[in-house]
Amino acid sequence: MPSRRRTLLKVIILGDSGVGKTSLMNQYVNRKFSNQYKATIGADFLTKEVQFEDRLFTLQIWDTAGQERFQSLGVAFYRGADCCVLVYDVNVMKSFENLNNWREEFLIQASPSDPENFPFVVLGNKVDVDGGNSRVVSEKKARAWCASKGNIPYFETSAKEGINVEDAFQCIAKDALKSGDDEEIYLPDTIDVASSSQQRSTGCEC
Amino acid sequence: MHETELNDLSDDADYAASLQQGSASMTRSDSSRRSSSSEPDGAEVVYLKDNVTIHPTQYASERISGRLKLIKQGASLFITWIPYKGQSSNAKLSERDKNLYTIRAVPFTEIRSIRRHTPTLGWQYIIVVLSSGLAFPPLYFYNGGVREFLATIKQHIFLVRSAEDANVFVVNDFQDPLQRTLSSLELPRAVPVANGRSSSLSASESPTDKNQVRADGVAVDGSLSSIQNNGRQRQKMHDPARDLSIHVLEKFSLVTRFARETTSQLFRENHSEGFGGNERRNHSQSSHDYHQNAASIDVEKVPDEVPVAPDPLEKSPCSNRGEEAATNVGTFELIDSKEIDKLTVWGKPRQPPLGPEEWATFLDSEGRVTDEKALRKRIFYGGVENNLRKEVWTFLLGYHAHDSTYAEREYLVLIKKSEYETIKNQWQSITQDQAKRFTKFRERRGLIEKDVVRTDRSLSFYEGDDNPNVNLLRDILLTYSFYNFDLGYCQGMSDLLSPILFIMKDESESFWCFVSLMERLGPNFNRDQNGMHSQLFALSKLVELLDVPLHNYFKQNDCLNYFFCFRWILIQFKREFEYERTLRLWEVLWTHHLSEHLHLYVCVAILKRYRRKIMGEQMDFDTLLKFINELSGQIDLDAILKDAEALCICAGEHGAASIPPGTPPSLPLDTGLLYAQQDDEVL
Numbered sequence: 001m002p003s004r005r006r007t008l009l010k011v012i013i014l015g016d017s018g019v020g021k022t023s024l025m026n027q028y029v030n031r032k033f034s035n036q037y038k039a040t041i042g043a044d045f046l047t048k049e050v051q052f053e054d055r056l057f058t059l060q061i062w063d064t065a066g067q068e069r070f071q072s073l074g075v076a077f078y079r080g081a082d083c084c085v086l087v088y089d090v091n092v093m094k095s096f097e098n099l100n101n102w103r104e105e106f107l108i109q110a111s112p113s114d115p116e117n118f119p120f121v122v123l124g125n126k127v128d129v130d131g132g133n134s135r136v137v138s139e140k141k142a143r144a145w146c147a148s149k150g151n152i153p154y155f156e157t158s159a160k161e162g163i164n165v166e167d168a169f170q171c172i173a174k175d176a177l178k179s180g181d182d183e184e185i186y187l188p189d190t191i192d193v194a195s196s197s198q199q200r201s202t203g204c205e206c
Numbered sequence: 207m208h209e210t211e212l213n214d215l216s217d218d219a220d221y222a223a224s225l226q227q228g229s230a231s232m233t234r235s236d237s238s239r240r241s242s243s244s245e246p247d248g249a250e251v252v253y254l255k256d257n258v259t260i261h262p263t264q265y266a267s268e269r270i271s272g273r274l275k276l277i278k279q280g281a282s283l284f285i286t287w288i289p290y291k292g293q294s295s296n297a298k299l300s301e302r303d304k305n306l307y308t309i310r311a312v313p314f315t316e317i318r319s320i321r322r323h324t325p326t327l328g329w330q331y332i333i334v335v336l337s338s339g340l341a342f343p344p345l346y347f348y349n350g351g352v353r354e355f356l357a358t359i360k361q362h363i364f365l366v367r368s369a370e371d372a373n374v375f376v377v378n379d380f381q382d383p384l385q386r387t388l389s390s391l392e393l394p395r396a397v398p399v400a401n402g403r404s405s406s407l408s409a410s411e412s413p414t415d416k417n418q419v420r421a422d423g424v425a426v427d428g429s430l431s432s433i434q435n436n437g438r439q440r441q442k443m444h445d446p447a448r449d450l451s452i453h454v455l456e457k458f459s460l461v462t463r464f465a466r467e468t469t470s471q472l473f474r475e476n477h478s479e480g481f482g483g484n485e486r487r488n489h490s491q492s493s494h495d496y497h498q499n500a501a502s503i504d505v506e507k508v509p510d511e512v513p514v515a516p517d518p519l520e521k522s523p524c525s526n527r528g529e530e531a532a533t534n535v536g537t538f539e540l541i542d543s544k545e546i547d548k549l550t551v552w553g554k555p556r557q558p559p560l561g562p563e564e565w566a567t568f569l570d571s572e573g574r575v576t577d578e579k580a581l582r583k584r585i586f587y588g589g590v591e592n593n594l595r596k597e598v599w600t601f602l603l604g605y606h607a608h609d610s611t612y613a614e615r616e617y618l619v620l621i622k623k624s625e626y627e628t629i630k631n632q633w634q635s636i637t638q639d640q641a642k643r644f645t646k647f648r649e650r651r652g653l654i655e656k657d658v659v660r661t662d663r664s665l666s667f668y669e670g671d672d673n674p675n676v677n678l679l680r681d682i683l684l685t686y687s688f689y690n691f692d693l694g695y696c697q698g699m700s701d702l703l704s705p706i707l708f709i710m711k712d713e714s715e716s717f718w719c720f721v722s723l724m725e726r727l728g729p730n731f732n733r734d735q736n737g738m739h740s741q742l743f744a745l746s747k748l749v750e751l752l753d754v755p756l757h758n759y760f761k762q763n764d765c766l767n768y769f770f771c772f773r774w775i776l777i778q779f780k781r782e783f784e785y786e787r788t789l790r791l792w793e794v795l796w797t798h799h800l801s802e803h804l805h806l807y808v809c810v811a812i813l814k815r816y817r818r819k820i821m822g823e824q825m826d827f828d829t830l831l832k833f834i835n836e837l838s839g840q841i842d843l844d845a846i847l848k849d850a851e852a853l854c855i856c857a858g859e860h861g862a863a864s865i866p867p868g869t870p871p872s873l874p875l876d877t878g879l880l881y882a883q884q885d886d887e888v889l
């Protein structure tokens with residue numbers, strides 16, 4: 001079976017406008033937070049080298065605009081994704097309720113070969129705000145939703161304080177890598193339509 | 207009724223007949239008769255609907271009606287939409303304009319999904335989304351029939367309703383890998399007609415005598431013809447080489463699970479390189495004299511690696527970005543040096559900005575601008591001094607009429623101030639308690655609040671905590687969202703307002719100037735992204751006209767959706783230049799001197815500057831997007847403006863014809879329901 005693995009892992013960050021997608025990406029890649037980031041228009045990505053088991057991978061992290069109106073652009077950006085990160089703001093109920101829409105929209109537009117097992121990771125961001133007093137989505141509620149969608153790994157983060165960001169992206173990268181394993185990039189000798197039915201564990205061991 | 211006239215594309219006899227019938231019934235004799243003139247052999251019309259209309263603009267007078275058909279040939283299904291000939295009530299809509307929108311035999315293998323809109327009020331329409339991510343403009347079914355249309359498709363190809371959105375129908379979206387592979391095997395069969403999208407279905411007399419092949423064996427690209435001729439002079443070609451490559455494709459698709467992707471990739475490449483040549487050779491020389499001169503700087507296909515033929519406009523890769531010394535600033539050499547007539551157009555040197563003394567000469571004693579055109583032209587070449595902007599911008603934006611007097615303007619300002627206060631009061635009077643039960647309002651306000659604190663905060667005018675100007679941004683945007691509730695607030699608007707408030711300082715004045723700007727740019731923010739799509743579409747046509755190799759490169763690399771220019775266009779390059787430079791660019795764009803769509807030529811000019819780098823480094827879509835995003839702050843505005851001017855002049859009326867009517871920021875001609883189709887969005 002395949003031995004040549006991909007070295008580029010593509011990750012898409014989705015979520016309502018203002019939940020902190022750009023901030024999370026920058027915190028992870030550049031280890032800094034600025035409150036002068038602009039609202040994202042169109043899309044952009046940052047890359048970071050990650051190492052697993054003595055091998056180097058390039059994590060390509062795509063940051064897209066959160067406003068619903070721009071979603072028709074998704075087709076061009078979601079294609080070929082290995083993992084999708086869904087972000088909400090623990091202080092904004094609506095951003096949590098919208099996770100389902102984001103997930104579904106992603107599956108429609110990216111149309112991964114195995115939607116059931118496509119890896120998602122959910123981040124509840126801005127846990128630092130007001131010492132947690134203004135939060136409206138409980139961790140329990142969020143975890144319950146993640147469990148109902150096939151055990152999506154869940155992290156509570158603060159892009160501002162750098163809480164849990166590294167861990168979350170470690171998991172994201174791992175999941176992306178596993179997803180990448182399923183797809184081959186070389187041509188088999190014969191038609192091989194069965195091999196994509198390999199099982200991949202959902203969830204994340206980290 | 208509609209007058210009809212004969213041409214090789216249309217089926218006016220049928221159309222007249224169907225008008226009498228008033229239905230979409232289709233008889234066998236119809237299609238067989240047609241097949242002798244326009245349908246390819248063995249093709250069968252399986253669905254036909256009249257009065258399917260597109261709305262390029264919000265104005266009823268500019269709608270284009272046509273006939274929608276589904277055509278089956280072998281195992282492949284094609285969609286066509288051909289506008290009626292000579293039916294336009296509006297002289298502004300030339301045949302050329304209509305042809306821009308014509309859908310010529312697009313195979314369903316190139317279609318990703320169809321979104322259906324069946325509002326309870328108003329017409330049903332569909333949006334056809336291509337695999338490339340581009341979408342055709344909404345097709346309105348004036349006589350209904352969307353359901354029948356979808357049902358017909360279902361009979362012939364694999365169409366599934368999206369589980370997530372009942373109004374989205376996904377084409378060939380097989381979850382099962384086996385089916386997926388099988389579907390891909392159909393693709394090669396689609397090639398002959400797909401490639402001949404212009405040829406097979408719009409065949410006419412043989413133009414072989416007019417063949418035009420350059421001495422070096424490279425066909426002169428006839429890209430302009432898609433604007434000009436629209437297939438009239440094309441013919442169905444049976445090219446053995448093409449058949450061979452189809453054969454290879456078929457073989458290839460047998461051995462790989464990912465045939466679908468790969469085959470479509472190959473298909474695209476073959477389509478643009480190999481097959482395109484057939485098409486190209488078929489154009490009459492006369493219709494391309496201009497084109498050869500203007501655009502054929504280099505028609506060779508882009509090789510797989512460097513070197514790329516240089517373009518006089520491009521930025522030398524070894525010179526530092528942002529420095530102009532090394533390049534031939536503002537020169538635009540229009541033709542290949544091998545060609546006979548050398549034609550060179552220069553963008554005029556930039557002038558110093560308009561100052562107070564000169565400004566005074568444009569005004570009569572009562573404050574009227576006596577020569578509007580001269581003023582616009584003057585500003586086009588030099589812009590305006592900063593302290594004059596507050597006054598001059600109100601004219602450029604159309605807030606004040608040029609023939610208004612000082613007194614009239616003073617009066618208008620007062621009236622408008624109270625009008626602004628009235629609208630502002632509408633949301634200010636919403637109590638906290640009321641807001642609790644007013645989700646839309648809370649969400650809209652939340653979105654605006656999140657954006658204004660992320661808008662130009664490094665500028666001293668907006669920096670620091672509790673900056674009153676940031677609050678002004680919020681108030682104006684929230685008021686605007688009540689002024690134009692249907693459009694509401696969309697990200698990007700705060701970027702457009704920021705410079706206006708920075709210049710105008712006054713709240714009400716800023717609001718009304720912003721309103722004027724949004725009259726032009728509002729469609730950028732439409733829910734269906736129509737305004738953006740039409741601009742990106744026009745941009746691709748302009749590049750095709752002005753830089754054929756670059757166009758071909760984008761085509762081969764799946765970059766034709768031009769999404770990498772999205773930010774440029776949405777907020778008028780606001781993020782691409784330093785603040786002061788943006789102000790300069792905007793006032794130049796707002797003059798509408800030479801073209802309302804200078805911003806699209808600015809896009810072309812920037813792309814042309816970096817074309818060697820783009821093609822030489824073989825940038826794919828991702829790399830290109832990143833490259834373009836990172837050009838921010840690196841672009842020399844004056845040089846680009848000169849190039850854009852030169853390009854605009856070169857493109858001339860062919861350029862103008864590449865831009866569909868109503869493409870933003872075209873000014874409104876009459877009023878109507880501007881944002882009617884947006885009722886299904888919250889914000």
Ligand SMILES: Nc1nc2c(ncn2[C@@H]2O[C@H](COP(=O)(O)OP(=O)(O)OP(=O)(O)O)[C@@H](O)[C@H]2O)c(=O)[nH]1
Nearest residue numbers: 017018019020021022023039040066126158159160
């Ligand atoms: N307190 C706090 N604020 C945050 C955090 N993350 C982001 N923010 C702030 O929230 C706002 C939005 O952050 P962005 O990262 O720009 O949000 P986004 O999701 O990229 O938004 P769009 O680009 O509009 O889709 C900014 O003002 C950030 O400073 C966080 O963890 N804690």
Ligand SMILES: [Mg+2]
Nearest residue numbers: 021022039040
């Ligand atoms: Mg962002």
